[in-house]
Amino acid sequence: MIKLPKILVVDDEPAIVELVKFNLEQAGFTTITASDGAEALQKAEAEKPDLIILDVMLPKVDGFEVCRSLRARGSMPILMLTARREEVDRVLGLELGADDYLTKPFSPRELVARVRAILRRVAEKQQQNDGIITVGDLVINPASHLVTVRGKPVDLTLKEYQLLQLLAENRGRVFSREALLERLWEGEYYGDTRTIDVHIRHLREKIEANPSNPRYIITVRGVGYKFRD
Numbered sequence: 001m002i003k004l005p006k007i008l009v010v011d012d013e014p015a016i017v018e019l020v021k022f023n024l025e026q027a028g029f030t031t032i033t034a035s036d037g038a039e040a041l042q043k044a045e046a047e048k049p050d051l052i053i054l055d056v057m058l059p060k061v062d063g064f065e066v067c068r069s070l071r072a073r074g075s076m077p078i079l080m081l082t083a084r085r086e087e088v089d090r091v092l093g094l095e096l097g098a099d100d101y102l103t104k105p106f107s108p109r110e111l112v113a114r115v116r117a118i119l120r121r122v123a124e125k126q127q128q129n130d131g132i133i134t135v136g137d138l139v140i141n142p143a144s145h146l147v148t149v150r151g152k153p154v155d156l157t158l159k160e161y162q163l164l165q166l167l168a169e170n171r172g173r174v175f176s177r178e179a180l181l182e183r184l185w186e187g188e189y190y191g192d193t194r195t196i197d198v199h200i201r202h203l204r205e206k207i208e209a210n211p212s213n214p215r216y217i218i219t220v221r222g223v224g225y226k227f228r229d
Helices: 015-025 037-047 062-072 087-095 108-130 160-169 177-186 194-206
Strands: 008-009 030-036 052-054 077-083 100-103 131-133 139-140 146-149 217-220 226-228
Touching: 008 015, 008 037, 015 108, 030 037, 030 100, 037 052, 052 062, 052 108, 052 177, 062 077, 077 108, 087 108, 100 108, 131 160, 131 217, 139 160, 146 194, 160 177, 160 194, 177 226, 194 217, 194 226
Parallel strands: 008 030, 008 052, 052 077, 077 100
Antiparallel strands: 131 139, 139 146, 217 226
16 A cells, blocks of 8 residues: 655644645645644654644744754654745744745645655655665665565566666666666677667566556667666
8 A cells, every 4th residue: 555645734723724634635645733833743753744834823832943843853844834924934944944934825736836845855865865766666776686666576687677777877868778788798798789678678577567668668769778757
C-alpha cells in the first residue's frame, strides 16, 4: 500500500481548517488537525507528519514559538499560513526555520502547489544525502546495488545494474551505444554495439510494466538511449 504524505493543519479558525483539509485531501494527502499551539506540538510529536501548515496567531502557544520549538527538535517541514502580512513577520517566520510563508486570504491551488514543492525539495535533499534514486515506482540504491519496482526487488546482472544506474543518474541525457560501451566496459569490449540493445531489452523486461511502451528507458532513434527526464 502506498503511504500518502501526512499533513498537520494548525489553525484556530474552523472554516480555514476545513478549507485547507478539503483541498489537501482532494490532492491526495492525508490530514490531521490542531486548533492551538500546545495541541500542535503534541500532535507533531505523536503523529510525525511529513509537513505542518502553521498559523501564526494561535491560542496558548503562538505559531512563531511552535516553529522555534519544532526546529529545535528536528527538520520537519513547516509552511506558515497567516493573516499577518508585514514583512517583519515573514522574515521572522523564515528566520525561525519555516520553509515557506503564505498570507491569508490565499488560493487553495497555490497552497497545494507550495506543499508539493516543499515535499519535493525535502525528498530530493534526502535522496542526495543517501544516494538513493527514486523515479516513479523505480528505486535504485547504489549503496546496496538493490533495485525495486513497486516495492519488489528486481534481479539484475552487474552490467544491467550499471547501465540502469548510469542512465538514471543522467536523466534526459542521450547516450550513444558506443558511449555506453565505453563507459560500461571501459574500452575493453570491442564487439558489436548491439550488445547494448540486448542489455536494454533485458532491463525493460525486468523494470517496465510494458516493455514495448517503456516508461523509463527511452530509445532516441538514430542516436541511442536516455532515461526519461
